[in-house]
Amino acid sequence: MTRERFEQLVEEALKEIPRRFRKEMRNVAVVVEDEPSPELLAEMEIEDGDSLFGLYHGTPLPERTWAFGNNLPDRISIYQKPTEEACGDDDENRDCIAETIIHEFGHYFGLSEDEIEEIEEKFWRGESIENA
DSSP states (O other): OHHHHHHHHHHHHHHHHHHHHHHHHSSSSEESSOOOOOOHHHHTTTOTTTTEEEEESSGGGGGGOOOSSSSOOOOEEEEEEHHHHHHHHHHHHHHHHHHHHHHHHHHHTTOOOHHHHHHHHHHHOOOOTTOH
């Protein structure tokens, strides 16, 4: 798949993100990268055979103070190669990207892993997560 097509799937996936999240996102860039570096995988203790589809880089909102100021935008990296390798077609890629974005935005909002998983489960069951 070309980078252009993958980026188009990322744009489509962003439109699937619940309105509550999209409304609250400020100063966040979603960036497509080829794949995570071996150093990053080692630092995160990700074992061979496991995948990293995306990663949030920044300071979660609850950890910021009024003096946080104008910093560069937070960033969510979406890794193309591991996503493509795990998925069979455009629909699966888009779904994987959407779930990854939801997960990483959960970190942006300072949510716990359990809270993020609950939101992801509601998303995939088609339940409303506007008030999650």
